[in-house]
Amino acid sequence: MASNTVTPVPSDGVDSARTPDSSVDADAGADGTDDVVEDVVDDPTDQVPRPDDVTRRLALLWDPPAPPTRGRKARLTLAEVVEAGTAVAQEVGLEALSMRRVAARLGVGAMSLYTYVPGRTELVDLMIDRAFGELDLPPADAPWREGLSRYAREVWHLYQRHPWILQTNMWRLPLSPHVLDAQEAGLRTLVDTGLPADQVVEILGLVDAFVRGLARAAVAETVENDASGMSSDEYWTSMSSFWADWFDVERYPVMTRIWEAGGFDTPTDPFDASLDRLLDGVEMTIDRAREQD
Structure with a gap:
């Protein structure tokens, strides 16, 4: 939502601090130019922090793990865990939502839920995303x-x-x-x-x-x-x-x-x-x- 507006960072953009300076003397020779370009290529340009917990949180939203195709079939699916979390929140409110309550609704032990989601924060993320997926959004050509x-x-x-x-x-x-x-x-x-x-x-x-x-x-x-x-x-x-x-x-x-x-x-x-x-x-x-x- 707009209150949650994100400032996009172009993935192919070059940090101005790392952009080759146009004021570099042309007589410096090819070696000098190559050094500058090499620094830009070798040094990451986005400078974006990627804490492990944030990386896991975003990966679960954008690239959730596929159900295993080998071994014993999983008792639950991630979708079922999210659905159960939503049902609990509907019944008792978000403040009372806990992994234990969700597990009880599914008839499993609380620790087994951590196989699917790292914790309550990630579960709520998935619940919100699932709910927003219900929106019938306006088409691009609407006035x-x-x-x-x-x-x-x-x-x-x-x-x-x-x-x-x-x-x-x-x-x-x-x-x-x-x-x-x-x-x-x-x-x-x-x-x-x-x-x-x-x-x-x-x-x-x-x-x-x-x-x-x-x-x-x-x-x-x-x-x-x-x-x-x-x-x-x-x-x-x-x-x-x-x-x-x-x-x-x-x-x-x-x-x-x-x-x-x-x-x-x-x-x-x-x-x-x-x-x-x-x-x-x-x-x-x-x-x-x-x-x-």
């Missing part, structure tokens, strides 16, 4: 508003199906295939609208934050309904004496004015209504950018 609207609604429904995702640090979503597919699709809806690149990223981040915020509120409301046995309408009806006994129209004149004008009437679908207002603002930004070209 920007239709595409961005579809992107937002798909992510909204994903959070309704998998509320445990919202318990993760959304600024550190895993660098996994399906998470990046979603970000690619979101950025693609805006990249050819005439917006500067930084505004494309900013706007997608705004949409992501909007969706997450409403999704968290909706999930919290569902949890409250289940815990109290009282719907939102029933709750506010039970609190109606407040308006007669405590609300002061002189202290809150603006609130009163908006209330009397129907401003607090709840729309049939608050997500769609709010998303339309947000996209109206994006459209104005796009129009302004095109006018400046």
Whole structure:
């Protein structure tokens, strides 16, 4: 997602600190030039740290081990472990997810799970990637508003199906295939609208934050309904004496004015209504950018 935007590092790029200096005297001779080129070739140019745990974590996402073809057939598959982890998170929440709980659901010992995943962190990565794989992302040729609207609604429904995702640090979503597919699709809806690149990223981040915020509120409301046995309408009806006994129209004149004008009437679908207002603002930004070209 845009809040998890990655700055790509070209794999064939050359670090400017290692680029042959164009100011080198041409009279230095072929030997001097060869020395510079040899230094660039021999020295890794990306200078990217690769801790062992990060390497294992990324490899599991992008190149998971194939099931063994020889010897005794494995009792489980990696997909089954991920599915069980997702089921546990759905039932008890992500904070209560543990390798022991997942193993119990699968009917195996906890230690056997480490044959498939190194630990809980890697399991959660795989669970998130599996969930994001459910998204029906907008096609490349969709008009920007239709595409961005579809992107937002798909992510909204994903959070309704998998509320445990919202318990993760959304600024550190895993660098996994399906998470990046979603970000690619979101950025693609805006990249050819005439917006500067930084505004494309900013706007997608705004949409992501909007969706997450409403999704968290909706999930919290569902949890409250289940815990109290009282719907939102029933709750506010039970609190109606407040308006007669405590609300002061002189202290809150603006609130009163908006209330009397129907401003607090709840729309049939608050997500769609709010998303339309947000996209109206994006459209104005796009129009302004095109006018400046």
